[in-house]
Amino acid sequence: MSDPVDNHAAPLDASVDALSDVLDLIHLRGEGLTVVGAVGGADVRHGAGERVVHLVEEGPVELVVDAGARLRLGKGDMALLATGAEHRLRVVERDGSWMSGRFLVEESAASPLLAALPRVIVLRGSEPGLEWLPLSAGLLAAEIADPSAGSRAMASRLLDLLFIKALRAWSDTDGAGGSPGWLTAALDRSLGPALWAIHRHPEQPWSVEELAGLASLSRAAFAARFTRLAGDPPARYLARLRLARAADRIATTTEPVGAIGRALGYESEAAFSRAFAREYGTAPRDWRAARNGSAWPG
Incomplete structure (x- = not known):
């Protein structure tokens, strides 16, 4: 008899899981891929609030962000503008072309998270x-040139891939260490096990000692590293995560407010409502009413 096939797959690294949870929370979705061709000297502008990626097919192309920094992009280069910074692309020498894709997110969750990023992340296609x-x-170019069944879904998934790859590349640079925030902490491998636990079970009353043990750090070292990278102490991070999850469920489900609060670790609806109002400036029911009057991709 032949040996049985081992179908056991090793679990993903916890730090990757933490990032995946964060991306799930903001409902990231790539959409709206287009090809842009421009003659030398022409400007193509993108207003504030547009979260986009550009991939240069023919260049060079000049990227001007917020009427300030000027970056030259060559053929094969990519620029991710995840914070929604106003910018323009300009062909500086001869005719040029690039692909542009935009990202849709749930803004209430995404804005504080993505604020940790620089206005633009540039990746050079020639780099090892x-x-x-x-x-x-x-x-992406093949899907645009010859669209067929599933092309829109394919392009969306590829744009998501580019977004995540850009975050990883940014995390591997020294620049990431100077921008504290949820995303910076989620990309830090030493905090991975603790962040995985928090994101998987935000309803638990996690203590600093428990989380430090998961990270194999002393209480003081863990608290200092966590606060430096996340921008908040562990308890505050947990509270903000709970409320962000609650805001998402309030906006996208018909669950009773009190049930949502209890599921996320609050002892009473009153305690949950007070915490929610402090974070979002309005009561949970008012938040639901306001969100039901606006459209966003769920």
Whole structure:
């Protein structure tokens, strides 16, 4: 008899899981892929609030962010503007072209999270370790040139991939350490086990000692590292995560407010409502009423 096939798959690293949870929370979705062609000297503008990625097919192209920093992008380069910074693209020498894709998110959850990022993340297609970039760009270009069944879904998934890959590349640079926030902490491997636990079970009354043990750090070292990278102490991070999850459920489900609060660790609806109002400036029921009057992709 032949040996049984081992179908056991090793679990994903906890720090990757923490980032996945955060991206699930903001409802990231790539959409609206287009090809732009422009003659030398022409400007293509993007207003504030547009979260987009640009992949240069023919260049060079000049990227001007917030009427300030000027960056030159060559063929094969990518620029991610995840914070929604106003910017424009300009062909500086000869005719140029690029692909642009936009990202939809749930703004109430995404705004504080993505604020940790720089206004623009640039990846150079010629750099070692970025072999996935021209491959992804080629797949996107093929879907645009010859669309068929599933092309829209394919493009959406590829845009999501580019977004995540850009975050990882940014995390690997020294620049990431100077921007505290939820995302910076989620990308830190040493905090991965603790963040995985918090994100998987935000309803639990996690103590600093418990989380430090998961991270294999002393209480003081864990608290200091967590606060430096996340921008909040562990207890405040947990509270904000609970409320962000609650806001998402209030906006996207018909669950009773009190049940949502209890599911996320609050002892009473009154305690939950007070905490929610402090964070979002309005009571949970008013939040639900306001959100039901506006559209966003769920």
